[in-house]
Amino acid sequence: MSEKKPVKKKRLKTAEKLGELMKDYYTESAMIKSQKKPVAWLTSVAPVEICYAMDVFPVYPENYATICAARKLSAEFCEAAEAKGYSTDLCSYALNNFGSIYLNKGPFMGQGLPEPDLLIATEHACLSMAKWWEALSRHFDVPLYVVDSSLPVGEDVASYQIKYFADQLEELVEFIEKHTGNKFDMKRFKEVLRYSDQASSLFLEIAEFRKTVPSPVSPIEMFTNMFPLVTLAGKKEAVEFYKELRDEIKDLVDRGVPAVPNEKYRLIWDLFPVWYNLKLFPYMEEKGGVVVADVYATAFGGSIDISRPFEGLAERYVGNPLLSYGIGEYIELYKQMIKDFHVDGIVFHSNRSCRMASMGQYEVKQGIYNDLGIPGVVFETDFVDPRSYSDEQVKDTLDSFFEILETRK
Amino acid sequence: MTIMDFQEKYKNRHEIAKQWKKDGKKIFGYFCGYVPEELIGAAGIIPVRILGSLDKVSLADSHIQSFICAFGRSCLDQGLKGTYDYLDGIVVSKTCDIMRNMLGIWSRNIEVPFTFYIGAPSKRTEAARTCLIEEFKLLRSKLEEFTGKSIDDNSINQSIESYNQSRKLLKELYELRAEDNPPLSGSDFYHIVKAGFVTPKKEYNEMLLELKSKLTSSESSDGKGVRLLISGSTFEDVNILKMIEDSGGTVVSDDLCVGSRYFWDLIEPASDPIRALADRYQMRVTCPCKHPSDERLERILDEVKKHRVQGVISIVQKFCDTHLFEYPYMRDLLQENDMPFLYLETEDRLGEEGQFKTRVQAFLEMLR
Ligand code: SF4
Numbered sequence: 001m002s003e004k005k006p007v008k009k010k011r012l013k014t015a016e017k018l019g020e021l022m023k024d025y026y027t028e029s030a031m032i033k034s035q036k037k038p039v040a041w042l043t044s045v046a047p048v049e050i051c052y053a054m055d056v057f058p059v060y061p062e063n064y065a066t067i068c069a070a071r072k073l074s075a076e077f078c079e080a081a082e083a084k085g086y087s088t089d090l091c092s093y094a095l096n097n098f099g100s101i102y103l104n105k106g107p108f109m110g111q112g113l114p115e116p117d118l119l120i121a122t123e124h125a126c127l128s129m130a131k132w133w134e135a136l137s138r139h140f141d142v143p144l145y146v147v148d149s150s151l152p153v154g155e156d157v158a159s160y161q162i163k164y165f166a167d168q169l170e171e172l173v174e175f176i177e178k179h180t181g182n183k184f185d186m187k188r189f190k191e192v193l194r195y196s197d198q199a200s201s202l203f204l205e206i207a208e209f210r211k212t213v214p215s216p217v218s219p220i221e222m223f224t225n226m227f228p229l230v231t232l233a234g235k236k237e238a239v240e241f242y243k244e245l246r247d248e249i250k251d252l253v254d255r256g257v258p259a260v261p262n263e264k265y266r267l268i269w270d271l272f273p274v275w276y277n278l279k280l281f282p283y284m285e286e287k288g289g290v291v292v293a294d295v296y297a298t299a300f301g302g303s304i305d306i307s308r309p310f311e312g313l314a315e316r317y318v319g320n321p322l323l324s325y326g327i328g329e330y331i332e333l334y335k336q337m338i339k340d341f342h343v344d345g346i347v348f349h350s351n352r353s354c355r356m357a358s359m360g361q362y363e364v365k366q367g368i369y370n371d372l373g374i375p376g377v378v379f380e381t382d383f384v385d386p387r388s389y390s391d392e393q394v395k396d397t398l399d400s401f402f403e404i405l406e407t408r409k
Numbered sequence: 410m411t412i413m414d415f416q417e418k419y420k421n422r423h424e425i426a427k428q429w430k431k432d433g434k435k436i437f438g439y440f441c442g443y444v445p446e447e448l449i450g451a452a453g454i455i456p457v458r459i460l461g462s463l464d465k466v467s468l469a470d471s472h473i474q475s476f477i478c479a480f481g482r483s484c485l486d487q488g489l490k491g492t493y494d495y496l497d498g499i500v501v502s503k504t505c506d507i508m509r510n511m512l513g514i515w516s517r518n519i520e521v522p523f524t525f526y527i528g529a530p531s532k533r534t535e536a537a538r539t540c541l542i543e544e545f546k547l548l549r550s551k552l553e554e555f556t557g558k559s560i561d562d563n564s565i566n567q568s569i570e571s572y573n574q575s576r577k578l579l580k581e582l583y584e585l586r587a588e589d590n591p592p593l594s595g596s597d598f599y600h601i602v603k604a605g606f607v608t609p610k611k612e613y614n615e616m617l618l619e620l621k622s623k624l625t626s627s628e629s630s631d632g633k634g635v636r637l638l639i640s641g642s643t644f645e646d647v648n649i650l651k652m653i654e655d656s657g658g659t660v661v662s663d664d665l666c667v668g669s670r671y672f673w674d675l676i677e678p679a680s681d682p683i684r685a686l687a688d689r690y691q692m693r694v695t696c697p698c699k700h701p702s703d704e705r706l707e708r709i710l711d712e713v714k715k716h717r718v719q720g721v722i723s724i725v726q727k728f729c730d731t732h733l734f735e736y737p738y739m740r741d742l743l744q745e746n747d748m749p750f751l752y753l754e755t756e757d758r759l760g761e762e763g764q765f766k767t768r769v770q771a772f773l774e775m776l777r
């Protein structure tokens with residue numbers, strides 16, 4: 001049952017523009033096949049800059065899954081994937097993707113994503129990505145390039161690790177040239193890198209504004225505004241968008257306008273939103289709990305040394321703290337954030353789909369509590385597949401957490 | 410030398426290790442078959458594989474979620490219970506996401522003087538191998554620092570030789586299973602392999618040699634069982650294999666992390682032993698954690714043909730992403746090759762509950 005709700009005006013002017021950017025991107029995506037532009041499907045933290053530099057249209061099944069989840073399509077998609085034999089325990093980003101392929105359905109104009117001509121995966125975020133892309137490569141019978149890595153855990157990235165990654169980026173260029181005929185141009189590449197670098201430093205700047213008490217941006221605004229950072233990394237539009245957003249938020253800071261009235265508890269949100277239920281944020285906000293920090297800004301905000309384009313890009317990707325931090329570093333990072341952002345507590349979303357990122361959460365929570373006495377709470381869901389989600393249970397867990405926060409005030 | 414002796418070795422492994430400790434020896438643990446044990450051995454340290462147990466997981470639950478594979482949870486649980494307190498070090502290699510996270514959690518909660526994480530690449534390319542060489546070199550120097558003694562090439566070569574001998578012997582025994590009347594059952598073989606994870610190679614090789622000389626002369630099975638290949642990740646519960654055999658199956662071949670994948674490839678001697686090691690560990694028969702994984706499946710098909718396999722049973726840990734991602738492909742591929750296939754997902758304690766029994770029996774019935 002879908003009730004027609006009156007369209008609510010967005011609080012941020014720039015947010016209207018985000019809608020346009022997304023619409024433009026997905027319209028282009030729907031038409032792309034008729035334009036004869038090669039399409040590549042990318043995992044997150046894959047070097048999209050190379051695609052933009054080489055005129056390859058990048059498609060992100062993961063971002064797409066979040067949209068399918070928000071539009072309540074993901075349960076059907078996951079089921080379709082399971083019917084083909086994919087375990088329900090696999091990452092629901094992947095299940096959602098497989099299902100939308102099998103059913104050729106999606107939230108935009110009713111159809112699924114444009115079929116790929118190329119597949120590009122990394123495996124340094126998690127190993128599932130490489131496995132998932134291998135399956136795609138068999139399904140579509142199109143070439144796959146996996147950018148592999150050797151990763152440190154909790155130690156500095158070694159130069160041979162950067163070299164291994166950077167050399168593969170160069171190999172990826174050859175791979176794209178070979179399969180699309182599109183030529184690589186260094187000047188263009190550097191320009192794309194500059195845009196990507198600018199977008200991410202602007203995003204960081206915006207995230208920094210959240211240090212202001214009360215916070216000028218809400219978590220939903222932050223999470224939805226990540227779209228250009230990931231999908232349009234390397235496009236001028238992304239830079240323009242973030243400039244505007246930055247200015248708008250700076251103005252809010254200057255005028256002392258809070259995102260949420262009655263901000264009482266300032267929170268860190270650990271990892272993914274529950275994509276089909278972003279309403280959890282307003283639920284917490286009613287109780288005075290405002291998420292003011294998360295790791296995404298740190299993770300996607302790394303700068304790129306453009307004078308050494310391939311190494312620079314490799315450093316940015318391999319050095320991504322979200323991926324190369326050990327538990328100890330993670331705790332230190334959060335401790336710093338707690339200080340800088342004046343944080344009262346941490347909400348850990350333990351996501352059944354993502355073993356990679358969820359596996360250390362209990363430790364991080366305990367470690368921070370031991371060191372600083374800052375409490376955390378863990379609640380478990382699947383971020384895309386709503387079938388076993390219990391709103392009541394999650395809210396109960398959050399409620400008791402707020403009781404704890406209350407006694408500490 | 411009987412299978413019992415091998416079984417005993419595994420069963421008493423913690424007591425034996427504690428005795429080594431009393432004798433002043435150093436012991437390291439590793440989880441996964443991508444850790445170069447040869448190098449640890451060359452440092453004068455005894456490497457043992459950390460495996461789970463059939464005990465109920467209790468302590469691990471407050472450290473990792475229930476959606477982590479039973480193998481990972483059980484290993485950590487054992488560690489938290491103090492079962493592995495004798496370890497002087499742990500070396501982990503990046504394979505699956507669970508392994509990648511394990512060391513950090515382990516070392517925060519369980520005291521262990523030395524840890525090393527090999528960032529191991531996943532591809533089977535020259536560049537990946539070059540990368541792994543760097544990592545092995547670093548491991549070598551850290552080991553030297555730890556023991557205070559240098560590890561010369563000669564000792565690595567010697568270590569390689571004894572590991573190679575182990576692998577060769579295991580392969581010979583493995584091949585015996587493929588005979589018409591295999592003198593060795595699949596579960597027996599599993600006991601043999603597991604003993605190898607916790608027994609110093611010199612001693613283990615002697616055990617294998619002795620067993621081998623006996624086996625050829627001992628009586629064989631009746632050769633009437635349904636010939637099976639077992640594929641999958643690691644599992645602890647040997648009863649699963651036993652149940653399959655008691656139901657009329659004969660395991661003649663495997664693709665298991667705790668089976669042939671562990672010993673399949675030998676190390677080709679090279680002038681630089683580190684390079685020789687990297688060659689094997691980067692290029693060896695892939696587990697699904699590595700990319701691309703087609704070669705693993707090709708090998709399964711080869712084995713199926715070579716050993717006149719009548720059916721394949723896959724035993725996969727619930728929540729083991731890499732194996733789960735590959736399951737539909739494997740199923741289709743076997744189907745295309747007219748190879749009957751049964752898929753069992755375990756949480757490691759299901760074997761004894763007989764849940765699989767009816768399915769296995771029906772499967773074997775169909776093949777008879
Ligand atoms: S299947 Fe392979 S990577 Fe996984 S634990 Fe076993 S040997 Fe290691």
Ligand code: SF4
Nearest residue numbers: 478505507642726729
């Ligand atoms: S069973 Fe699978 S998920 Fe668990 S440690 Fe082994 S390879 Fe990793």
